Amino acid sequence: MSPQDRIQELTAQLNYYNDQYYQHSQSVIDDFTFDKLLAELQSLEKQYPEFTLPDSPTLRVGGTISKEFPTVYHRFPMLSLGNTYSEADLTEFDARVRKGLNGEVYEYICEQKFDGVALSMTYENGLLVQGATRGDGVRGDDITNNIRTIRTVPLRISAESLPALFEVRGEGFLPLAEFERINKEREDIGEPLLANPRNAASGTFKQQDSAAVAKRRLDCYLYSFLSDESVFSTHEESLMQMAKWGFNVSPTWEKCADIDAVMAYIAKWETKRFSLPLNTDGIVIKVNRYDQQRELGYTAKSPRWAIAYKYKTVAATTTLNSVSYQVGRTGAVTPVAHLTPVLLAGTVVKRASLHNANEIARLGIMLGDTVFVEKGGEIIPKITGVDLEQRTDAVQPIAYPTHCPACGTELVRREKEAHFYCTNEKHCPPQRQARFEHFIQRRAMNIESLGEGKIELLIDRGLVDSPADLYELTNEKLLGLQKTYPAAPVVHEDGAEEPGKTRTVKFGQKTVNNILSAIERSKAQSFANVLFALGIRYVGTTTADRLVDYFGSIDALMAAPLDTLSGVPDVGPRIAESAYLWFQDEENKRYIDRLRAAGLTFISEKKEVAQESESLVGKTFLYTGTFANFSREALEERIAANGGRLLSGVSKKLNYLIVGENAGPSKVQKAQQLNVTQLSEDEFIAMLG
Ligand SMILES: NC(=O)c1ccc[n+]([C@@H]2O[C@H](COP(=O)([O-])OP(=O)(O)OC[C@H]3O[C@@H](n4cnc5c(N)ncnc54)[C@H](O)[C@@H]3O)[C@@H](O)[C@H]2O)c1
Numbered sequence: 001m002s003p004q005d006r007i008q009e010l011t012a013q014l015n016y017y018n019d020q021y022y023q024h025s026q027s028v029i030d031d032f033t034f035d036k037l038l039a040e041l042q043s044l045e046k047q048y049p050e051f052t053l054p055d056s057p058t059l060r061v062g063g064t065i066s067k068e069f070p071t072v073y074h075r076f077p078m079l080s081l082g083n084t085y086s087e088a089d090l091t092e093f094d095a096r097v098r099k100g101l102n103g104e105v106y107e108y109i110c111e112q113k114f115d116g117v118a119l120s121m122t123y124e125n126g127l128l129v130q131g132a133t134r135g136d137g138v139r140g141d142d143i144t145n146n147i148r149t150i151r152t153v154p155l156r157i158s159a160e161s162l163p164a165l166f167e168v169r170g171e172g173f174l175p176l177a178e179f180e181r182i183n184k185e186r187e188d189i190g191e192p193l194l195a196n197p198r199n200a201a202s203g204t205f206k207q208q209d210s211a212a213v214a215k216r217r218l219d220c221y222l223y224s225f226l227s228d229e230s231v232f233s234t235h236e237e238s239l240m241q242m243a244k245w246g247f248n249v250s251p252t253w254e255k256c257a258d259i260d261a262v263m264a265y266i267a268k269w270e271t272k273r274f275s276l277p278l279n280t281d282g283i284v285i286k287v288n289r290y291d292q293q294r295e296l297g298y299t300a301k302s303p304r305w306a307i308a309y310k311y312k313t314v315a316a317t318t319t320l321n322s323v324s325y326q327v328g329r330t331g332a333v334t335p336v337a338h339l340t341p342v343l344l345a346g347t348v349v350k351r352a353s354l355h356n357a358n359e360i361a362r363l364g365i366m367l368g369d370t371v372f373v374e375k376g377g378e379i380i381p382k383i384t385g386v387d388l389e390q391r392t393d394a395v396q397p398i399a400y401p402t403h404c405p406a407c408g409t410e411l412v413r414r415e416k417e418a419h420f421y422c423t424n425e426k427h428c429p430p431q432r433q434a435r436f437e438h439f440i441q442r443r444a445m446n447i448e449s450l451g452e453g454k455i456e457l458l459i460d461r462g463l464v465d466s467p468a469d470l471y472e473l474t475n476e477k478l479l480g481l482q483k484t485y486p487a488a489p490v491v492h493e494d495g496a497e498e499p500g501k502t503r504t505v506k507f508g509q510k511t512v513n514n515i516l517s518a519i520e521r522s523k524a525q526s527f528a529n530v531l532f533a534l535g536i537r538y539v540g541t542t543t544a545d546r547l548v549d550y551f552g553s554i555d556a557l558m559a560a561p562l563d564t565l566s567g568v569p570d571v572g573p574r575i576a577e578s579a580y581l582w583f584q585d586e587e588n589k590r591y592i593d594r595l596r597a598a599g600l601t602f603i604s605e606k607k608e609v610a611q612e613s614e615s616l617v618g619k620t621f622l623y624t625g626t627f628a629n630f631s632r633e634a635l636e637e638r639i640a641a642n643g644g645r646l647l648s649g650v651s652k653k654l655n656y657l658i659v660g661e662n663a664g665p666s667k668v669q670k671a672q673q674l675n676v677t678q679l680s681e682d683e684f685i686a687m688l689g
C-alpha cells in the first residue's frame with residue numbers, strides 16, 4: 001500500500017474510532033492499539049506532509065460537540081496531553097523541558113491519569129454557573145445540570161481569597177463500586193451490562209435527563225485551577241488550596257524533584273493503582289511552576305510542560321482448564337472460564353468471565369489453550385486472546401450446552417440477544433434461589449436477615465418454593481434448622497490450594513425472631529417496592545416507581561392493555577411487553593393473589609420522600625415560576641426531603657419565596673410587602689448544602 005493510501009485509510013479508521021469513542025461512548029478497539037495507529041499516522045504525515053488530509057485526527061483534540069446540548073466556548077482552550085508508553089520518551093521529554101528552561105531549576109508534579117471525562121466548571125462570585133465537556137477543545141457541551149448532580153462538586157463556595165471569576169477542571173468518573181452496583185442491578189433485571197466505567201461515565205454525562213444522571217453517583221477529581229487573576233504561582237499550591245476550599249482533589253499526587261523521582265512514582269503506582277476507587281490508565285507529569293509552564297508553552301494540541309505516561313495493560317498467560325456455566329436470575333447462562341491460577345497485578349486469578357457464546361466464538365478459544373488474561377479496572381479479569389503458537393493437539397472444542405446445567409431444560413436464544421436462556425423460570429434451582437435473593441433485598445421487601453445462605457437452607461428443607469411461602473413460615477418451622485456447607489478452597493499466590501473453612505448456617509431463637517419480624521415488617525413496604533420485588537424482567541426500581549405513579553394499584557396495572565403500558569413515561573415497548581406478558585401468566589396471577597392474601601401492599605399511598613438532610617428544618621417555602629433544574633414536583637420533593645415545609649400562599653409564616661422564570665408578580669409583590677426573603681434557584685440549591 002502506498003503511503004498516501006495508508007494515510008487515507010488510517011485517517012478514516014481513526015476518525016471512526018474517535019466518533020464512536022467521544023460521541024457514542026464506545027471503544028471499538030483498545031487504547032493501546034488506537035494510540036499505535038495514531039502514532040503511525042503521525043509519523044507518516046511527518047514524512048509526507050503533502051498527503052495530510054484536512055480532517056486528519058492528528059489535527060484536533062479528541063471529541064466534538066453534540067447537537068443535543070447548548071454549545072459553550074471555553075475561556076481557556078481545553079487541550080489534550082501528549083502521551084507515551086515508554087520511559088525513554090519520558091527521558092526525552094525531560095531533556096526538552098531542561099533545554100526549554102535554559103538551565104533553570106524545575107520540579108514536577110505527578111498525578112494519576114484518571115480515566116474518565118474531562119470537565120470544566122466555572123464559578124462566578126462563588127456560585128457554580130457553568131459546567132462543560134471538553135468537546136473539540138475550543139467549544140464544548142453545556143452540561144451544567146448534569147454536573148450539578150455530582151455531590152462532591154460544590155454548588156457554592158465561599159472563601160475570601162477566591163477571585164470573582166474562575167474555572168476549575170477535572171475528570172468526571174464513575175467510581176468502580178458504583179459501576180459494579182449499576183451492573184449488578186442491570187443483571188438483576190436482565191438489562192445488558194455496561195462495558196466499562198469510562199464509557200459508562202461518558203454516556204451518563206451525555207444524558208438529557210439530569211434526574212437519571214443523579215441516580216448514577218458520578219464523581220469528579222479536580223486537577224486544575226484557572227483564572228485571569230494570578231492566584232497561585234505553582235501547580236502544587238493550586239492543588240493544596242483547592243482541597244482546602246472544599247474541592248475534591250485526589251490525594252495521590254506527589255512532588256518530584258527530578259525525572260528519576262518521576263520514574264519511581266510510576267513504578268510505585270503500577271499495581272497500587274488497582275486499589276484506587278476508580279480506573280486510571282497512567283500518570284500525568286506536569287512542570288510545577290506556572291512561570292515555567294508559560295515559558296515552555298503549547299503545541300496546537302497539548303502543553304509542552306506536561307505529558308501523560310500510559311501503563312500498558314497488565315496481562316498474563318495461563319491455561320484454560322474448563323468452562324462452567326452459571327444460570328442467573330433471569331435464566332441467562334454465563335460461561336465462566338476456569339484457569340490455572342496465575343498472578344496478575346498483585347492478585348491470584350483463577351476464573352474469568354467469558355460473557356456468552358458469541359465471545360467464545362470470537363476468541364476462537366479451546367479447552368487446554370494458553371490464553372491471555374488482562375486486568376482492566378473491573379473486578380473480574382477478562383480473557384483477551386489465545387496464544388495460537390502454544391496450541392497443541394490435545395486441545396478440545398468448548399461444547400456449549402444445549403440444556404440448562406442446573407435443571408436440564410432446553411436452552412433458547414431470544415432474538416438479537418447474545419445469551420442463551422433457561423426458560424424454567426420458577427423451578428430452575430439457581431433461578432429460584434436468585435428470585436428469593438431479589439425479593440428480600442433492601443430495595444424490594446427488605447428481609448435481608450434471610451441472606452447469607454439462609455434462603456438456600458429453607459429451599460433445601462422444602463420449607464419454601466415461592467417467595468409467597470415466606471409469609472407462611474412460623475417459629476416452629478424455623479427454630480433449630482442447621483446446615484454446614486463446604487467452603488471454596490483458598491488459592492495461594494503460587495497456585496497451591498488449601499481447603500477453605502466450612503460455613504454453618506444455624507437458626508437460633510434470636511435469628512428466628514429477626515427473620516419473622518422482618519417478614520412481618522415487609523408487609524408495610526410500599527407498592528413500588530413490592531412491584532420491584534416481583535422480579536419482572538426489565539422492571540428496575542425506576543420503572544417500578546413510574547408504573548406505580550401512573551397506575552396507583554396492581555389491579556389497574558394488571559388490567560392495562562399493552563398500548564397503555566408503553567405510553568407510560570420512561571417505559572418503552574420492550575419493558576411494556578415484558579410486564580404485560582408477565583401479568584398474563586396464570587401462575588403469576590396466583591402468586592400475586594397469595595402475596596395479596598398475606599397482606600402485602602398493592603396500592604400506592606401518598607408518595608413518601610426519602611430524607612436527604614436537615615438543612616431546611618424549621619423553614620417554610622413557597623415557589624413561583626419555572627426552574628431550570630427542577631420540575632414543580634422535584635422542587636417540592638427537595639423541600640420535603642431536606643426537612644422544609646411547603647406553604648400554600650404568601651403569609652407572615654412564610655420564610656422564603658423561591659422565584660423562578662416567569663414568576664407570578666402578585667406573589668413577589670406580596671412577599672416584598674411582608675419582608676419575606678426571596679431566593680433565586682441557585683440560592684435555593686446552595687441552601688440544600
Ligand atoms: N479505544 C478507542 O477507540 C479510542 C478512541 C479515541 C481515543 N482513545 C483514547 O483516548 C486518548 C485520547 O484522549 P484524550 O484526548 O482525552 O487525551 P488523553 O487521554 O491522552 O489525555 C488528556 C486527558 O487526560 C485527562 N486527565 C486525567 N487525569 C488528568 C490529570 N491528572 N491532569 C490532567 N489531565 C488529566 C483529561 O481528561 C485530559 O483531557 C487516546 O490516547 C486513546 O488512548 C481511544
Ligand SMILES: [Zn+2]
Binds near residue numbers: 406407408422423
Ligand atoms: Zn434451568
